[in-house]
Amino acid sequence: MIDHARDLLSLDETTERLIAAVTELDNAAVAEPSRLPGWSRGHVLAHIAHNADALGNVLAGLPMYESAEARDADIERDATRAAAVQLDDVRDSAARFRSRAALPADWSRTVTLRNGVTDSAARIPFRRWVEVALHYVDLDIGYELHDLPAEFTERQIDFLRQRFSADPAVAEVTGPPVALLGWLSGRSDGSGLKAPGDTLPVLPPL
Structure with a gap:
C-alpha cells in the first residue's frame, strides 16, 4: 500500500x-x-x-x-x-x-x-x-544515483518496469539496482546489466 x-x-x-x-x-x-x-x-x-x-x-x-x-x-x-x-x-x-x-x-x-x-x-x-x-x-x-535511498531505487525500478511492460524483455534484464535504475531512467547505457541474448532491449522515450 x-x-x-x-x-x-x-x-x-x-x-x-x-x-x-x-x-x-x-x-x-x-x-x-x-x-x-x-x-x-x-x-x-x-x-x-x-x-x-x-x-x-x-x-x-x-x-x-x-x-x-x-x-x-x-x-x-x-x-x-x-x-x-x-x-x-x-x-x-x-x-x-x-x-x-x-x-x-x-x-x-x-x-x-x-x-x-x-x-x-x-x-x-x-x-x-x-x-x-x-x-x-x-x-x-x-x-549520484548510488546516493539515492535503496527503497527509492527499488520502487522506481518497479515503476519503470511496469511502464515498459509492453516489452517483456525489459523484465528479464538483471543487474545491480543502481545500474538498473540508471538504464531504465535513461541515465546510463546499461553497462553491467545482463539480458537474454546479451542485448539490452531498446527502451521507448520517457
Whole structure:
C-alpha cells in the first residue's frame, strides 16, 4: 500500500538536501550544462520548480500544465535566471506543493497528469520525489544515483518496469539496482546489466 505521508517526509528530506546544494551554486555554475542533453543546470532548476506547481495543480484537480508548449516555453524562459532567483523559486514552489499536499483530501481518488495519464493521488508525492531526486542527479553537482535511498531505487525500478511492460524483455534484464535504475531512467547505457541474448532491449522515450 502506498503511504503518501511517508513519501512526503522522504520528499522533504531530498528537497532540503537539494536546496542546500543549490545554495552553493553561482550564476556561472547555473549556466553550465547539466547531464540532460541540451539543458543547462538552469533548465533543470526551472523544471524542478515548475513541476512542483504542476503537481500541485494535479492535487487541486486542475490541468497539470496549460499545454505542452507552455511547459517547454516556461522552462526555456526561466533557464537563464540568476542563481539566487532559481534557488528562491525551487524553495518557494516546494513550499507551495507541500502546503497543497497538507490539505485534507481523499488520497484514494484518481487524478490526471500529462497526456491523459491517470494515477492515484496517493502516488503523487512519490512522483514528486522522483522528479526532485533524479533531477538532483542530473544537475551534476555531486549527488549520484548510488546516493539515492535503496527503497527509492527499488520502487522506481518497479515503476519503470511496469511502464515498459509492453516489452517483456525489459523484465528479464538483471543487474545491480543502481545500474538498473540508471538504464531504465535513461541515465546510463546499461553497462553491467545482463539480458537474454546479451542485448539490452531498446527502451521507448520517457
